[in-house]
Amino acid sequence: MKFKKNILCIGAGYVGGPTMAVIAHKCPQYKVSVVDINSARIAEWNSETLPIYEPGLDEIVKKARGKNLFFSDDISTGIVENDIIFVSVNTPTKEFGVGAGQAADLQYWEKTARQILQFSDSDKIIVEKSTLPVKTAQAMERILADSTNGARFEVLSNPEFLAEGTAINDLLYPDRVLIGASDTESGLQARDELVEIYTNWVPRERIITTNVWSSELSKLVANAFLAQRVSSINSISALCEKTDADINEVAMAVGMDSRIGNRFLNASVGFGGSCFKKDILNLVYLCRHYGLSEVADYWENVVRINQYQKDRFALQMLSTMFNTLSGKRIALFGFAFKADTGDTRESPATCIAKRLLAEQAEVCITDPKALRNAQNDLKDVDGKVHYTEDPYEATEGCHAIAVMTEWDIYRDLNYEKIYRSMANPAFIFDGRNILDHEKLFEIGFNVFPIGKPSLTHF
Numbered sequence: 001m002k003f004k005k006n007i008l009c010i011g012a013g014y015v016g017g018p019t020m021a022v023i024a025h026k027c028p029q030y031k032v033s034v035v036d037i038n039s040a041r042i043a044e045w046n047s048e049t050l051p052i053y054e055p056g057l058d059e060i061v062k063k064a065r066g067k068n069l070f071f072s073d074d075i076s077t078g079i080v081e082n083d084i085i086f087v088s089v090n091t092p093t094k095e096f097g098v099g100a101g102q103a104a105d106l107q108y109w110e111k112t113a114r115q116i117l118q119f120s121d122s123d124k125i126i127v128e129k130s131t132l133p134v135k136t137a138q139a140m141e142r143i144l145a146d147s148t149n150g151a152r153f154e155v156l157s158n159p160e161f162l163a164e165g166t167a168i169n170d171l172l173y174p175d176r177v178l179i180g181a182s183d184t185e186s187g188l189q190a191r192d193e194l195v196e197i198y199t200n201w202v203p204r205e206r207i208i209t210t211n212v213w214s215s216e217l218s219k220l221v222a223n224a225f226l227a228q229r230v231s232s233i234n235s236i237s238a239l240c241e242k243t244d245a246d247i248n249e250v251a252m253a254v255g256m257d258s259r260i261g262n263r264f265l266n267a268s269v270g271f272g273g274s275c276f277k278k279d280i281l282n283l284v285y286l287c288r289h290y291g292l293s294e295v296a297d298y299w300e301n302v303v304r305i306n307q308y309q310k311d312r313f314a315l316q317m318l319s320t321m322f323n324t325l326s327g328k329r330i331a332l333f334g335f336a337f338k339a340d341t342g343d344t345r346e347s348p349a350t351c352i353a354k355r356l357l358a359e360q361a362e363v364c365i366t367d368p369k370a371l372r373n374a375q376n377d378l379k380d381v382d383g384k385v386h387y388t389e390d391p392y393e394a395t396e397g398c399h400a401i402a403v404m405t406e407w408d409i410y411r412d413l414n415y416e417k418i419y420r421s422m423a424n425p426a427f428i429f430d431g432r433n434i435l436d437h438e439k440l441f442e443i444g445f446n447v448f449p450i451g452k453p454s455l456t457h458f
Ligand code: NAD
Pocket: 010, 011, 012, 013, 014, 015, 016, 035, 036, 037, 038, 041, 075, 088, 089, 090, 091, 108, 109, 111, 112, 129, 130, 131, 132, 160, 161, 162, 163, 164, 274, 275
């Protein structure tokens, strides 16, 4: 069958997989291929058990796979056969050399640019899907300008705003699609081609176009603003705990101001995920690079408050439990960085687990989707760690429970039964404020929420 467009995505991760699945689902007239250097990951995309858990993803992948959606590790053929190439490779924080700990590590991205250059024998549109520092598209254009066989490349910026756990919904009904293009005839032509893809399901007024640099910067700024809201409410949660104010009441009162809005005001043990910290640090690095140290300091504090919140949580556990955790069993409810995903990258649970293990506690981790990743994250950490999907098993004989992820299942467990199976006095530290604290207190638990007065029997 002849398809109207042939689209490739390089990078079959949390962004590449779902994004391309939605394009294939919404545009049966296009052939969509996804390639990755990680052959094991590609094999999983082609299997019954997809490599990532995302509500709604299985259904659309299984419908389109083999029809107009294909997963492969043959990158060179992918590049040859497609005219529009999305690049969605990982861009972690650089861990070495200049900018270590802040700048984006662009090695995967540059390798991809060179592969595109090596295998292309016709003109292509390259779409930056990965989150990249400002001016990366320009650097990519420079690498691609070296083509020896006359192939020409137009680089667009099209950052992705999906959040894990709601990725399919976010892709189907995006608040906006952002496309950055150069203001040249070929740049605008390429932009229009990408706009045409999205108009298959996104209302035209939600597709916004800007220059390339605004697009690249807007992605970093959107994440910085979101993370800043979490750090803002978390900083106030510390004050609430000192003053007997209730963070939920404060968040409600503040969020009802329509200028502020009520979303992203849930106090927590801290934000996690692969992007908030890395993107803010990237922004901080850019600001410092341009000599804007006050601006850099301002944003860096969003990350500092997040670390402070995690530290505060771990220290409160220690001080509340009589300043010793040695030999005590502690159940962690959830290990994913948020509910409805198996992703544990930068999860606050990793930090808390390590802190507890350093205090010689025994840690029992339970999570419905993230145990495989949790095991991998903690494989080199000394100490006793148990893993089980069953929260009742995880809590048996424990001295404390700490809620790390806001999975719905933890709201409605039989806490009477759990209390009876635990050691006394029994503690609950609710790092997500999802439990019924009064009820737990009545059962006999000593309850420590975030940003609210604790309920103790002492
Ligand atoms: P990921 O690590 O899940 O996936 C990246 C994939 O790229 C990996 O499977 C890796 O094997 C592959 N890869 C690396 N180099 C390659 C190469 N040279 N050729 C082929 N494949 C290669 O990462 P992710 O979470 O999908 O994020 C990708 C990008 O999207 C990042 O820049 C991230 O900041 C951005 N982003 C992520 C999210 C999210 O929710 N995870 C949301 C928006 C934007």
